[in-house]
Amino acid sequence: MFMHMTFTVAVAGASGYAGGEILRLLLDHPEVRIGTLTAHSNAGTPLGAHHPHLRALADRVLEPTTPQALAGHDVVVLALPHGASGQVAAELEALGEDPVVLDLGADHRLVDAADWEAYYGSPHAGTWTYGLPELVVGDTHQRARLVDARRIAVPGCNVTAVTLGLQPGVAAGLLDTTDLVAVLAVGYSGAGKSLKPHLLASEALGSAAPYAVGGTHRHVPEIAQNLRSAGAGDVRTSFTPVLVPMSRGILATATARLAPGVEADDDALREVWTAAYADEPFVEVLPAGQWPTTAMTAGANTALVQIAHDARVGRVVTVTAIDNLVKGTAGGAVQSLNLALGLPETLGLPRNGVAP
């Protein structure tokens, strides 16, 4: 039971995919009223020109992204290119504003400034409360820290998929985290709306295209940070994302050797993973024999996981499916926002997907 109260939410960067997706979810959220929507180059145009699927907001005109425009809301969601969110938050504070600020970008995810600088090549903007409620933190979960949080850094979409796939085994001490391998099939919306030749439909259709191969992807240190939170010591992850011809979805195949001395079979592993997520509203281990696909999670805030032990090889293979825009971005953000606002964690979040 909770008090009905309506929170106003402004969204900066509303014309991009992450901005559109959080609006889609907030439109169905019973305790939220959507406030100001802003954009950079698209300021002055109606939202319907960019997200015509959001009929209820089609006539809303985008304002320029300024602290004044964002002022006066209970919550401000930043769906901006990385590098911009810290400044916006500071400017809001300078105006005497103290909304809950959700950053969908990368700026405040990493705790270690050296990690940030190594992967992003710019000064670290400081760390905000990490918005992955299911993350294991010692004996508890990150959701405890999200209650009443005022600055929330929403995780990277690939990071969420890999973390949720491996975390139960890490927390249980079953996995050797020094030689993880993750290969992800990812949909194009993860790359945003930037106008680059390799993101054109003609290039994407009929093709599978890897990028950031060889350890350069910026999600690598964030995965390590999460798995250390879940109990790992040294974490090393070979990480390869592959764009495949779908607009949404991440299918993460993440493998680890069993830790030295550990023995396990499929059923024992499934028990560990199932127990770890038994109380989670949005993470499910599928029944034995059924493997996740991205279509199973399309439009939903669900993460679906399956595990196998490849005895010949000595590796545990986990496969995790999420919708990169929902559980991977905007849905995860709303889940964290619910916690920050004292609302039920699942409020307004779809558990069932849209398929086929």
Place this chain on the structure above:
Amino acid sequence: MFMHMTFTVAVAGASGYAGGEILRLLLDHPEVRIGTLTAHSNAGTPLGAHHPHLRALADRVLEPTTPQALAGHDVVVLALPHGASGQVAAELEALGEDPVVLDLGADHRLVDAADWEAYYGSPHAGTWTYGLPELVVGDTHQRARLVDARRIAVPGCNVTAVTLGLQPGVAAGLLDTTDLVAVLAVGYSGAGKSLKPHLLASEALGSAAPYAVGGTHRHVPEIAQNLRSAGAGDVRTSFTPVLVPMSRGILATATARLAPGVEADDDALREVWTAAYADEPFVEVLPAGQWPTTAMTAGANTALVQIAHDARVGRVVTVTAIDNLVKGTAGGAVQSLNLALGLPETLGLPRNGVAP
């Protein structure tokens, strides 16, 4: 220089995808005349009902697959479900026929009967000459064995991709083959024309779907066999194929730790791989910074490879793109057939792809 001579080729199982693809290639082959085409349940129907893209053969009527129908050809290509090819070959021999027989199926690929029985669950039908000309065999290549071969087992498509990606490092002793991890994005034609719900377009579109996870895929022992041929000792491969919404193509991400004591950087690795394939007409290492995509190889007999060393992790990451129906099946078959017939290895085989 070679003598112009025309060989007649019969294709059994012509209505399936592998059968159609070898016909597409043979239609452009200057030394081949296409003979009898057979099918099982589709016997009596014109080829144009099944492969309407093959205009030149649209009116050819499929005959039932019998040894009599296949007799009288220089070459017989078997594009049949596994388990059938051994019997057809024996029946041809019983008729006094001795064509070159190319098996596009799995029956005769594995040398080790125990491997066969473990993965296929049926008695081993014997081993034929393995149709991967580029495979390293001690100091030479498999192409030497294919010259004048009469029974050729065409490799599995995933196997070709993984083998070509890892082989140079294995042959050079750079890689630890005891803990390989390969994850492949694969197009739907690799699953054939069988009428199964998960192969429906509605299921495939917008989805990435893994299968045979956890070491059960039948291509696993064949990869090991190849890498041992290239110089590996113990080979263990975590192997996960993922169906993605494209009709053709395999993008194989295959990783290995550097062997103990080996040090390498990206450039040094690229030199090894580049040198290994310097004389290969169909395998290319891309320029530094360019990663293979399946679209680059669509319709072509080309395998494109790129390599990176992830120093933080200690793993070499190779990415290999092929067209599963061409280099992965029918193109590889024609390449081996050329060798078997004493023709130039590249005859009739496209090096350039069809994109976008």
Place this chain on the structure above:
Amino acid sequence: MFMHMTFTVAVAGASGYAGGEILRLLLDHPEVRIGTLTAHSNAGTPLGAHHPHLRALADRVLEPTTPQALAGHDVVVLALPHGASGQVAAELEALGEDPVVLDLGADHRLVDAADWEAYYGSPHAGTWTYGLPELVVGDTHQRARLVDARRIAVPGCNVTAVTLGLQPGVAAGLLDTTDLVAVLAVGYSGAGKSLKPHLLASEALGSAAPYAVGGTHRHVPEIAQNLRSAGAGDVRTSFTPVLVPMSRGILATATARLAPGVEADDDALREVWTAAYADEPFVEVLPAGQWPTTAMTAGANTALVQIAHDARVGRVVTVTAIDNLVKGTAGGAVQSLNLALGLPETLGLPRNGVAP
């Protein structure tokens, strides 16, 4: 304001795409409790094996489709192959049951038995209340008839798209309906889960494929019936559906000559269409210059329409986008069901889509 009351709904044929979609919508419907789910060949299996995206129902076991299983519900939804629904309804009546019955199939859509027999080749099973609330019926709409209806025939998906596109002009007497031309790009889920070769992903990807060309499609007489309801005299429609590589969606391009003596320009036409749908919750005419796409309606119960007058040709061109499974099938069904049950028409129905 309405009384809160919960209705129980059984779904027969729950393992197909239409069945799955109505379950997706009913799961979010505040006044519905999902009752028995039945299937034919899939009886005995869990729903999660067929619709794993519906996490909330994953463990529900499908029962055989019998009147006994369907008895005891306020509403029975029939998502069955055509020919079956009449018998199920009769059997329920024989048990003394009188639920609201919604037929997602074709059996009871056509008023004219001769039309039925000409296009379906079997005896007519009788006509039920037609489930298109927006259909113009003289001076009113079909929704008036749906209030308290007990037997509802949900329209064909293509029919809904073409009807909504042309109806305002027909009702206003602007269009010559004797020479309509409609060409539709349709997603594969409209073809259902039947295991046919042309529905395989390998065939669909990269291809556009027409079917039922030349006036044979069974939706042709239903379009005529609707447009006559809206005021047309003679209706003749050249109708061509084209399967394109997407899982959902219909984009209907429907054109008509202006009726003799009528003059119009784009703005005047837009005014007529806009006025016609001004009070409709789920049909929108887009702003001038914006054309509907299927992505704009994915997952939503929305129909989006745009109109142009091609003065050089003397034809009005209408383009209508719907999600074939939502407004085209299951969403339209829930909309009619709401009316039949005395609930607000829009209850539980998404107006905003899921994109990209």
Place this chain on the structure above:
Amino acid sequence: MFMHMTFTVAVAGASGYAGGEILRLLLDHPEVRIGTLTAHSNAGTPLGAHHPHLRALADRVLEPTTPQALAGHDVVVLALPHGASGQVAAELEALGEDPVVLDLGADHRLVDAADWEAYYGSPHAGTWTYGLPELVVGDTHQRARLVDARRIAVPGCNVTAVTLGLQPGVAAGLLDTTDLVAVLAVGYSGAGKSLKPHLLASEALGSAAPYAVGGTHRHVPEIAQNLRSAGAGDVRTSFTPVLVPMSRGILATATARLAPGVEADDDALREVWTAAYADEPFVEVLPAGQWPTTAMTAGANTALVQIAHDARVGRVVTVTAIDNLVKGTAGGAVQSLNLALGLPETLGLPRNGVAP
């Protein structure tokens, strides 16, 4: 029989899709040697960065598009934005060059300057020999005019599809051309490589998107010009292209009423169409009951046509499939080039497609 002679061909605008496709075809052309390749903003980069599927040309460096760079070739192919080709041709002439010039763009297709100005909004650059060999011109075909042509305007891709679908009926006087309706499902490569938001993969996947609705498409007057060449008087075409999620292909559904007084059935129509194309190497009427799909023509220079008479409606429906980049652009260009150079018309042109 023809003399073997090698012609040198330069391609201006080689980094775009049309440029890449003509290179793909010319690489397999036995009488052509590929000369200078030029580009505008991509000058200085290797072709492999833009068309990595063209392995044989991967290392060729693009030169700036200047008359000097294009000089010294037997043939110059212009794959430039419209408006540029006239100037390049004039500059070549000013250098004393007189190559065969093939314009893949629109500049020189239209005979009527008023048409050009109405649809393109710029001064007419003059008319070149129209590169559609199959076009009916009185009692003969356009191919007669292409022999020894020095300036060739390659048709628009949509125009080729619609013309080939309707032309036999027009030439035979069977069709009323005053009320044609054509709706086309088109792949994204037809829109080129321009970086526009609606061409992004995220927007395209899962969507069907119309454009240039209402008679504004620039291919409209070109269709009329062709059908008048084939014998029509007044030609009015309602023309609607719909982008669908495939990289290549056009499926054109084009309908016409039978001309006053004409009676016909399916078989009679098929005879007319079949006879019209009996001697054409690249246009085929499919067997009764089989409808064209774009996959049937992928990569091939083939146009596949099927016809039905919808007796209830009084319309003939034609469906034509082509590959927009091959028969629709680069293949049609090579076909015309062969004629211009006195080579066999079919030389170097694939008749069989690449599917699935």
